[in-house]
Amino acid sequence: MIAKTAGRTAVVTGGASGIGRAIAERLAADGHRVAVLDLNPSGAAGYKADVTDRAQIDAALAEVRQDLGPVTILVNAAGRDGFKRFTKLSFEEWQRVVDVNLHGTFHCIQAALPDMLEAGWGRIVNISSSSTHSGQPFMAHYVAAKSGVNGLTKALALEFGPKGITVNAIPPSFIDTPMLRSAAERGLLGGTVEDHIERTPVRRVGLPEDIAAACSFFTSEEAGYVTGQILGVNGGRNT
Ligand SMILES: NC(=O)c1ccc[n+]([C@@H]2O[C@H](COP(=O)([O-])OP(=O)(O)OC[C@H]3O[C@@H](n4cnc5c(N)ncnc54)[C@H](O)[C@@H]3O)[C@@H](O)[C@H]2O)c1
Numbered sequence: 700m701i702a703k704t705a706g707r708t709a710v711v712t713g714g715a716s717g718i719g720r721a722i723a724e725r726l727a728a729d730g731h732r733v734a735v736l737d738l739n740p741s742g743a744a745g746y747k748a749d750v751t752d753r754a755q756i757d758a759a760l761a762e763v764r765q766d767l768g769p770v771t772i773l774v775n776a777a778g779r780d781g782f783k784r785f786t787k788l789s790f791e792e793w794q795r796v797v798d799v800n801l802h803g804t805f806h807c808i809q810a811a812l813p814d815m816l817e818a819g820w821g822r823i824v825n826i827s828s829s830s831t832h833s834g835q836p837f838m839a840h841y842v843a844a845k846s847g848v849n850g851l852t853k854a855l856a857l858e859f860g861p862k863g864i865t866v867n868a869i870p871p872s873f874i875d876t877p878m879l880r881s882a883a884e885r886g887l888l889g890g891t892v893e894d895h896i897e898r899t900p901v902r903r904v905g906l907p908e909d910i911a912a913a914c915s916f917f918t919s920e921e922a923g924y925v926t927g928q929i930l931g932v933n934g935g936r937n938t
Pocket of ligand 1: 712713714715716717718719736737738739748749750751775776777778779780799803826827828829870871872873874875876877878879
């Protein structure tokens with residue numbers, strides 16, 4: 700029997716919008732105390748921080764610890780996309796996308812780990828992207844950064860498994876969020892949302908709640924034997 704515990708303190712980066720917001724709501728419904736870290740936080744449990752800025756992350760986590768206790772669940776959902784032909788991609792644009800998606804994940808994990816090590820228990824979930832399975836034209840910086848997130852997930856799973864900390868990733872595909880709608884409006888999807896539904900085996904657009912459900916499993920007590928896994932939640936678009 701796996702013992703149930705009382706709620707834990709969970710931090711969700713990018714939790715003010717889209718997938719992150721659904722994850723924050725789901726973890727709260729699961730009984731955890733949830734803090735949202737975001738550039739533009741909203742609501743009482745919001746902490747303002749830019750994930751690319753280590754000092755801001757350290758300060759926000761210090762506040763979270765004081766308000767809600769040690770952080771033993773971390774979900775890295777803050778992300779930034781980018782669309783540019785590779786020959787036109789400046790190093791600054793490359794760096795900004797790598798900074799938010801990969802370096803931001805590095806900072807948040809390193810800042811939260813001491814609490815997990817102290818507790819001998821932790822759950823880390825990184826939201827990457829299905830473009831790491833398939834590649835994606837005009838998104839070289841984003842695909843490279845998110846592939847780095849998958850690699851980081853696997854390496855840390857091995858390093859921290861002995862400490863009771865699991866590290867997993869969810870690469871979403873085609874999830875109905877402001878990021879997706881903005882890409883569709885800018886004509887960057889390669890067709891409309893409806894065209895994509897026709898190309899999706901389960902014949903619907905994904906919902907942020909689909910990602911939140913997988914995240915709820917990964918962060919649960921019962922998922923303690925599941926680590927280093929990359930779980931596609933994509934309606935069968937990548938198998
Ligand atoms: N929507 C999709 O289909 C899809 C597909 C693949 C991957 N993803 C990934 O899922 C995650 C969530 O995406 P979404 O679609 O919900 O996007 P979204 O734009 O709705 O939400 C992203 C959130 O991250 C926050 N954020 C951005 N940069 C930040 C920074 N530097 N510091 C702190 N917060 C920051 C934003 O303020 C926003 O609240 C992202 O990592 C994204 O790359 C989404």
